Amino acid sequence: MSTDPYRSLLTHLAHCNDSNDIDELLTALLTTKEQHEIANRICIFDLLERGITQRDISEQLGVGIATVSRGAKAMQIHDVSALLATHRQDN
Template sequence: MDTKIKNISSLVNYLLARTNPEEMEQSLNELLTASELDEIVNRLQIIKMLKKGIPQRKIAEELGVGIATVTRGSNALKKSREKK
């Protein structure tokens, strides 16, 4: 198994072992810096907005992020859809 995949799998299993939202939040705060957590929250918002069909420029404006960040999210979403 690829080391990167094994490490992601380990992270996923670690997070899935949390039994409630409070434990999950605590684990995320232990694993990530405040800025990393903010970035992940933004990326989640970007994906949700893209799935709703909101234009990339509007997403960038509303979230205060660069268009490149939104495009990266769009490309990731397209890749995940291609794998299905």
């Protein structure tokens, strides 16, 4: 297979204009647990940016401290500001 499936997914998502289509696709690709883990990662980013301690985030979300630490590390490496702005706008 010459095409990278992940790149195909990114290209497809970039061209989707309908959130229902994106939801349908992600529901097909991700288990309920995976969807929940992604939602938790977004909440971790949000709470970290608000200055909540990793221990408090762990307790609040019911996840391990290692999960929060991985989220903090990812947040240091990647700019998630646009995602957080959308998240906060939706709440």
